[in-house]
Amino acid sequence: MIAIIDYGMGNLRSVQKSFEKVGYQAKITDKKEELLDAVGVVLPGVGAFKDAMKNLQELDLIDTIYQVVEEGKPFLGICLGFQLLFSESDEFGHTKGLDIVSGSVKKFPDTLGLKIPHMGWNQLNLKQDNRIYDGLADGEFQYFVHSYYVETEDEEVIGATSDYGIEFVASIAKDNVYGAQFHPEKSSDKGLQILKNFGKIVEEVE
Structure with a gap:
């Protein structure tokens, strides 16, 4: 079973439906027992980093x-769930993240002269040959909606980057932890391919 963490930050049902579309059942839950019983876990989300960490804390x-x-x-x-994996964020003041991956969440600089939030289709520059990216070619488009981006000095975890005035981390793959700044559930067939690949990884664990 794939469990989707419900911590009050939205965008849950669309992720669940997308998993179902590629052939995998996913359950939305905020119950610790169900998350621990699950074979794979997804942390989606939209909104503010500080609110997200507060909600996760309050739900224990x-x-x-x-x-x-x-x-x-x-x-x-x-998206927001991807950013929460990192050490800290500057959004609305300093907030500590989950620190599963070393790095910081920063706002796109106003000096870029670009519209913020970054919203739309951008290409992925693949950096890893990882099974989470099976079936995707370098330069594949995915759909982004974000005002903040991730910086990390741990280049080995970077699975893909993208460009919006600056090059930023678009995806990570580190051992059993994967992340996407973009929305695979909103990125047509190539986004669904990533969810399908995650489902296959979960199947192998089962």
Whole structure:
């Protein structure tokens, strides 16, 4: 079973429906027991980093997430859920993240002269030959909606980058932890391919 963490930050049902579309059942839940029983776990989300961390804390789910990751279960963060995997964020003041991956969440500089939030289709520059990207070619388009981006000095975790005035981390793959700044559930067939690949990884664990 794939479990989708419900922590009040939206965008859950569309992720669930997208998994169903590629042949995998996914359950939306905020119950620790169900997350720990799941074979794979997804942390989606839209909104503010600080609110998200507060909600996870209030639901007492942070240690549950750590346990899931430590047990080696496939874990996928999407958009805000991707950013939460990192050490800290500058959004609305400094906020500590889950620190599963070393790095910081920064706002796109106003000096770029570009519209913020970054919203629309951008190409992926693949950096890893990882099975989460099976079936995707370098330069594939995915759909983004975000005002903040991730910086990390750990280049080995970077699965793909994209460009919006600056090059930024679009996806990570580190052991059993995967992440996408873009929305695979809104990115047509090539986005659904990533969810399908995650489902296959979960199947192998089962």
